[in-house]
Amino acid sequence: MSEPRVTSGAGRALVAVYGLLAVAATARSLVQVLRDLERAPLAYLLSAFAALVYVVATLALARTGPRARRVAWGAVTIEMVGVVVVGALSVLASSLFPEPTVWSTFGAGYGFVPLVLPVLGLLWLRRTSPVAAEPRR
Amino acid sequence: MLTVEGGWRPGRAGRSGSYPRGVWIPLLLLVGLLCLGLAAWAGWRALTDRPVILRQLLTGAVIEAVLVVQVALGLAATAAGDGPADPVTYWGYLVTTLLVLPIAAVWAFTERTRWSSVVLVVASATVAFLQYRLLQVWVGL
Numbered sequence: 001m002s003e004p005r006v007t008s009g010a011g012r013a014l015v016a017v018y019g020l021l022a023v024a025a026t027a028r029s030l031v032q033v034l035r036d037l038e039r040a041p042l043a044y045l046l047s048a049f050a051a052l053v054y055v056v057a058t059l060a061l062a063r064t065g066p067r068a069r070r071v072a073w074g075a076v077t078i079e080m081v082g083v084v085v086v087g088a089l090s091v092l093a094s095s096l097f098p099e100p101t102v103w104s105t106f107g108a109g110y111g112f113v114p115l116v117l118p119v120l121g122l123l124w125l126r127r128t129s130p131v132a133a134e135p136r137r
Numbered sequence: 138m139l140t141v142e143g144g145w146r147p148g149r150a151g152r153s154g155s156y157p158r159g160v161w162i163p164l165l166l167l168v169g170l171l172c173l174g175l176a177a178w179a180g181w182r183a184l185t186d187r188p189v190i191l192r193q194l195l196t197g198a199v200i201e202a203v204l205v206v207q208v209a210l211g212l213a214a215t216a217a218g219d220g221p222a223d224p225v226t227y228w229g230y231l232v233t234t235l236l237v238l239p240i241a242a243v244w245a246f247t248e249r250t251r252w253s254s255v256v257l258v259v260a261s262a263t264v265a266f267l268q269y270r271l272l273q274v275w276v277g278l
Contacts (some may be wrong), residue, residue: 013252016244017259020237027229035225111266 011061014124018058021113025051025102032099040099046086047101050114053078054102057121066130073125080118083107087115156214161275164207165268171200172265176258183254189245193257197238200264204235207271221275230274234267 029047037044053075060072087106090097100109107114175196179189208231214220221227241260245253 009248009250009252010255012244012248013255013259016256020259020263023233027233031225031229 011124011128014120015058015062017113017117018054018061018121021102021110021117022051022054022058024110025054029102036099040097043097043099043101043104046097046103050079050082050102053082061121061124069125069129072121076118076121076125079114080122083114083118156210156219161207161210162272164203164210165272168200168203168207169265169268171196171203172261172268175200176261176265179254179257179261183251183258186251187254188249188251189241189253189257194242194245197242197257197261200261201235201238204231204264207231208235223274227271227274230267230271234264234271237263237267 025047029044029051032044033048057072057075057079060068060075083103083106086097086101086103090101090104097104102110102114106112175193178193178196182189182193211220211227211231215224237260241253241257244256248256
């Protein structure tokens with residue numbers, strides 16, 4: 001086996017799943033915002049924001065270098081907080097979100113992928129961090 | 138027909154037009170079962186630390202062929218004025234569905250580790266899930 005690299009193997013698989021969720025969330029929120037925005041402005045704008053974060057996370061995870069890593073940490077952390085906070089709000093105060101978002105009920109509409117993915121992302125970023133692994137550069 | 142503000146149209150129950158249930162539900166089930174089988178096969182290879190093999194990609198090609206048939210039937214039904222309740226979402230899903238397995242196949246050629254199998258599991262499960270969503274969108278759920 002060759003040495004593990006950030007952009008190969010498990011990392012690439014993670015990027016693939018992130019990319020898929022980014023495409024799904026972006027496409028869906030485009031339809032929602034362009035066509036049905038007045039039905040549930042808060043929910044649909046939140047969906048659009050979540051989609052944007054997934055796109056940023058996908059691109060940042062696919063790249064190497066300290067700046068991309070910082071962006072990835074930020075984006076994945078926002079996802080983690082978002083899915084927990086919005087998930088809890090959608091259960092406790094469901095009138096806030098009359099229409100489902102990516103993060104509603106902890107991502108149940110997407111098979112809980114939005115809940116699992118940031119956990120995997122954070123674990124992956126920690127495992128591949130230059131401090132823990134061999135020094136690069 | 139009921140029309141709610143925002144261009145939303147509720148589905149038409151009991152449709153039996155140019156794309157009858159007798160054809161499209163079996164096609165959806167066929168793709169769904171093939172995808173779940175392929176996902177299980179790839180999952181087994183991922184667990185046993187092996188990459189995607191050509192026979193799996195041929196299975197994927199069979200799935201793609203059935204998907205192309207679905208596109209043709211959907212277009213024919215739309216041309217006959219009997220299309221999906223929510224065309225934008227329906228065609229968005231169907232075009233995405235067509236792209237997922239080819240991308241996983243490209244992956245399989247460049248990533249000769251167990252992680253290509255993981256990607257194929259995700260791709261097959263996605264196609265199966267999108268078939269389920271297509272069913273919902275066509276009838277307007």
